[in-house]
Amino acid sequence: MSATNTAVTPQVAAPIPEGPCGDDDCGIRDVLDRLGDKWTVLVVVELAKGVRRFRELERAIPGISQRMLTLTTKRLWRDGLVERTVYPTIPPQVEYRLTPVGHSLAGMVNGLADWSREHKDAIATARATWDADQEADRL
Amino acid sequence: MSATNTAVTPQVAAPIPEGPCGDDDCGIRDVLDRLGDKWTVLVVVELAKGVRRFRELERAIPGISQRMLTLTTKRLWRDGLVERTVYPTIPPQVEYRLTPVGHSLAGMVNGLADWSREHKDAIATARATWDADQEADRL
């Protein structure tokens, strides 16, 4: 961090060659990186329905592992999208709920879900057609 | 897929063996898997501005490799989100442009971008605060 002495530092310390950011691709990445991972969206959707405890989330999202649930909720918590309330009882009890920002994200996600449902068939069809064409071309 | 005798051909017959699918997490995965990978969004955003050739896309998206651009465009093409026009000239020339469906996706993406820009700071702040708190707790 001390810029005073670091004369050379042959490190590849140039991983921020971001350039474009001209119109639309500015902070998109931040959001999509999160939406990209399998579970974040599902957790958000589930929490959009109301307050949930750890176990409840786990049960509500078939296939998620404790590890992933922990990581996902932690990230959402860290980003201020989820509020985490701990009751120091025995056994422990932790409640998760969306913050206002989290709710707005849930809104976006629902928009995506709508789009997805709306174009799902079209995409599937296009894909099938494409595959068929490729097959045909090779023969 | 050549259905020889399919009398009815239940196109959408697949009831989607998904477990939950109760409200919102039906086909979301399909879309987000695509939005998740680093480049798809950027390509879509770029193509939303107009027709682009391969090289143009490559230049417009700093950091993308030919390989990734090829894969990304191919996937979008396959899904019917992008149209691919080949001019058998010398040298070859290939144009990419969004299909109507692709444009609607671009619309969604822009919505995400707006949301992202709107809450970017809030998230950054929350994250910083969170990190600080964690630090504090350990001391």
Add this chain to the structure above:
DNA sequence: CTGGATCCGGACTGATACTG
């Protein structure tokens, strides 16, 4: 109940070299 720590296999990505 909640969640941290570790091991490990698979998927995705990027760099490079080659073809038409």
Add this chain to the structure above:
DNA sequence: CAGTATCAGTCCGGATCCAG
């Protein structure tokens, strides 16, 4: 210019065991 093929490095996700 447009695209394919190969290879190696990285990271994510899942399973498991352990702790408060």
